[in-house]
Amino acid sequence: MSREPLLKFTERGIYCSAANVYLDPWKPVDKALITHGHADHSRWGNKRYITHLDNLPIIKHRLGEINASGVNYDESFNINGVTFSFHPAGHIPGSSQIRVEHKGEVWVFTGDYKTENDGISVPYEPIRCNTFITECTFGLPAFKWRDQKDVMHDINTWCSQNNKEGKTSVLFAYSLGKAQRLIKHLDTSQMKIYCHGAVFKMTEVLKELINFPEFTLITRETKKEELIGNIVIAPPSAHGSSWMRKLVPYATASASGWMTFRGARRRRAIDKGFVLSDHCDWDGLLSSIEATRCENVITTHGYQEIFARYLREEKGLNAISERTQYEGENLNEQEDLSTNTSNT
The missing domain is CATH 3.60.15.10 (Ribonuclease Z/Hydroxyacylglutathione hydrolase-like)
Structure with missing residues (x-):
């Protein structure tokens, strides 16, 4: 038996x-x-x-x-x-x-x-x-993933180009895990990082474990002019919501393993896809x-x-x-x- x-x-x-x-x-x-x-x-x-x-x-x-x-x-x-x-x-x-x-x-x-x-x-x-x-x-x-450092180089280059064009770089990523990975490795020498509330709260929890660069919560009092040319990290659910209006003009990107497929970016109606998976x-x-x-x-x-x-x-x-x-x-x-x- x-x-x-x-x-x-x-x-x-x-x-x-x-x-x-x-x-x-x-x-x-x-x-x-x-x-x-x-x-x-x-x-x-x-x-x-x-x-x-x-x-x-x-x-x-x-x-x-x-x-x-x-x-x-x-x-x-x-x-x-x-x-x-x-x-x-x-x-x-x-x-x-x-x-x-x-x-x-x-x-x-x-x-x-x-x-x-x-x-x-x-x-x-x-x-x-x-x-x-x-x-x-x-x-x-x-x-098959590329090295993280190469993907982050591409993301930082994209953000820098948006900065030069006077656009806000909006990166969509899971509020737990992927968002903190981006925040940790983004180039903040010329740009600031702003966060959606869900991302901000979770990153605050993880500050005890991880040394992050400075990041700022977007609130009702945040002025549109403050965001232009900088970086915003938001959960995928924010895409297409009224919350995005304050971010205009912006360019959007998603960081996900599914960006391996060309059609994924088109279905999500985003400007850029970066293959980065947890x-x-x-x-x-x-x-x-x-x-x-x-x-x-x-x-x-x-x-x-x-x-x-x-x-x-x-x-x-x-x-x-x-x-x-x-x-x-x-x-x-x-x-x-x-x-x-x-x-x-």
Whole structure:
């Protein structure tokens, strides 16, 4: 008789029955281990949350009054005989992989992750395991990222050109993770950074962890003349809203892995697209899996079925796909702060 899997996919989320805990559940549960602060992985309604220490202020900001505790990276803790630990995922600040060990078997759940060091997150570390649960948001060979420094050079060049033309540079990016990555690496020698409220509040939370250049909140009192020629960071949901009127004249850009596809920029009605993602590209996914030396792979959100088939047929791995309610860096890019209207 085969043994029950250490982790299984249920209607509430990824469940460890031996410990009676869930990993990034999408429905309310008694005890949840949380990989990071994005809304599809850390949802409101759980009775207790356990996460990395750096993610605590993030989820408390987004979810309000919750019963939550934090642990350090590589710090093991035991629940009903099952050993858990959090390890750097490199996705966004405070993000983790979760290692689960029981009766000599080791599983690793990545949540979301990337292998490139972005300068604001603790860099990804591969963890040896038997079974590896991996996202594959960009699990196609077409997705291959350029070095961040080269992409940021292009972004800074674009902003500088807009400055010379008397236009405000409006960069659309997730308010948690991507926005701070941009703020950290933008050239502020000749331009100032202004922020939409959602971006400003989240960046204020992360100031305790990251040394940012100066950034300013756009308020009703902010004069249009102050913004001209400078840089504005806003969530994708701000695009096309009345909030944008104060920014005229402006040029718009999106920073996303989906900018790999030419049609993505046209569909979003933006002027420029920069390929910058908080997820692994094709090569990053493959190198991560190889580094774990795992025998089994479970692919989740993204091109999971295509990617699992490739791993079986080309890499000889025992790979299957599982459906989840994680969204990854989806094409709609809905503002992920919508789960907590008090913070928007």
